[in-house]
Amino acid sequence: MKIDVKNIDVEQTQQHGLPPEVFKATEIFDKECDAVFRQGWVSLASAQQLPEVGDMLPVKIGNASLLIMRGADDTIGVFHNICRHKAAPLVDSACRKRVLVCPYHRWAYNLDGSLRAAPKYYGDSEQPMSAQDKADKGLLPVRSAVWWDTIFVNLSGDAEPFEEFIRPLDQLLEGYDSDGLRMISTTEYQSSANWKLAVDNFLDGYHVPFVHSQAVTLDSVMNQEDLFLSDNIAGLRLPTGASDKPAKTDKPLPHFRHLTEENVGTQQWFGIFPNTLLFVDPVWVQLIIVRPEAPTAASETLTIYAANPESMADEFAPQREALSAALNEVNQQDIELLDKLQFTRTAPEASQGHLVQAWDQVNVRFHQMWLQKMQAAEG
Template sequence: MQAILQSSDTELDIVRALRENCERPFEDAHAMPPAVYTSEAFLALERRDVFRTEWLCVGRASALANCGDYLSAQIDDQPVFVLRDASGALRAFSNVCLHRMSVLLEGRGNVRRIVCPYHAWNYTLDGSLAAAPLMDRQPGFCKEQYKLPAVRCETWQGWIYVTLNEHAPAVESHLSELSKLIEPYGMGDYVETFHEEHVWDTNWKILAENFMESYHLPMLHRATVGPHSRLEEMECPPGSPAFNYHWITKEASLPIGNAHPTNTRLEGHWRRTTALLAIYPTHLVTLTPGYFWYLILQPQGVGRVHIRFGGGLAPEFVDDPQAAGYMATLKTLLDEVNAEDRRGVEAVFRGVHAPLAKPGHLSPLERPNYDFARYLAGRLGAT
């Protein structure tokens, strides 16, 4: 009991320190306290009040184009999968067999039936149990009583979102303000062309914050995009309760960074403006007039984060004869930039453990980090 009380006190102390920092005006705001990134007790609060209650992005709907296409994911400790069913709809289910509770599907792929790898119980694409070897010999068994639990699943702008929260407002209404901001891009029609998964040795929030601010570009990315990054070109407006964002307007080095000549949706400066979107808690998107790339984060403990990394093209570029070559060039650059980011965020994670570590003032370009901290402070302890 004493250990539980100490843990609770630790959680409260960290949340209190976070909230006190967030009560400062942005002009006097500091980075989040080190324990936010290192405390197991704080992660337990995040799991309870964020990951088990919020809408979480798990991937791109265009990646599940055909009947039986699926992807697997996690909502905290709950394995889930999303698939395209026989009617063409996207559906999500618990990814746990109803027999001896093995995980059913791994990664991505295509199936006609969902077959348990342990005892071959198998389910149709609507989650109903179709067959179970030898179970007809068991008098108490009734196949019709078994159906995989459904998980709430909705799409927004071509992204797949899932949640365990029965009371969460529809994701479309949750992100309606962001929909208006980025409407001219037509992101819902962008097509995914690559997808990878990685695990880095850092706290998930350090990686999220790294994406949210471009203040680090000239230094951390000095060997790649840094020399082309003009901090004075960046705009960091105040965020919203569900997301933050900032804009960079410039001529892109690759044609796919600007609007395609046949793109009639974007006009004026929007034809060369990039939007960097951080959708709370873990969906990070770089959206340009010609392509997008994204990160989706899933903590695997305090010091490890699973990353879904992908990207693709605006519809005008999908059939452009040179688009594949441009995308390959971009992917090479993104890989180099990610390697630099990995070194940076893993170094920060080592640093926040230091006894003398102390958060300093945020720069004007770190407004998104301030908004992210306020989001966390408002969520934790709210349920």
């Protein structure tokens, strides 16, 4: 069944969620790639995945192929992962290089994206390529920003300044010292579910004590608070989410530096539309970046951080390993659930579901964010 997003009724989505077709239709996915993933600020990776000068990481998101590089000045740059000659892909996997050479015709690029050389550019002449001819043939740059170690890009180049986009969340988290984040692990996941189901599930606190009963009890989520920060950011807070859980070790990881007493026991998690999922605990942070690949395929990068640099000491190695194992277990449970949900959520009968006022309002907000972007693109 073909669906026109202009005809999706907002009130119906508040009661029943988005129509089943939007989780499987190819035409919807194609529109999303442009209306959602090219227009706003989307996340690609963690900056700590590229620790050294010359580190390169190719990332595909929607219909864009991108390349992240740490430049000679130690800053992160993002470019389209295509050679300026005949658009050949430049990098297939993570690597470290001082000069980037296209495998097709050996055009070479510097770490700032500028063209370094093109062999035999003038044919038989031994004359080196002139600076003038090189000037307009560098890699195509992508507008980017790094916040909380997360690399964001705006492919269209005309979204609001990133500082304005992220300000509501940045202000909410101003008591957390994100400069102290240290990566513990990063894990790649593959899902056969639509990307929106992954985001929707992350913003669903209702399922947590049932699907992840090894980690959370029902009582611990009963004081859940909804957080609506902007047209692009929503989340949830458990004021005692960390403090009401029994300690699993007599030497827990240290919490964020300079953390206020108010936040020592608080857990908060956020969806930054469209694909950035951030969980903030007093002693650890979890970042999930969801990348759509097809209507029924998405990849996820799960990165786990210690909130305090002191947590990286050898004495805390067992605690770090246990934390990583526990959070990856939770995500694997979600992946298995999503792969099954993809089939039932796209059945016609799924349109008769009923969202719950007490638990599903953040999900409703996510649906509205998606619908607003898609309908705006239709004009």
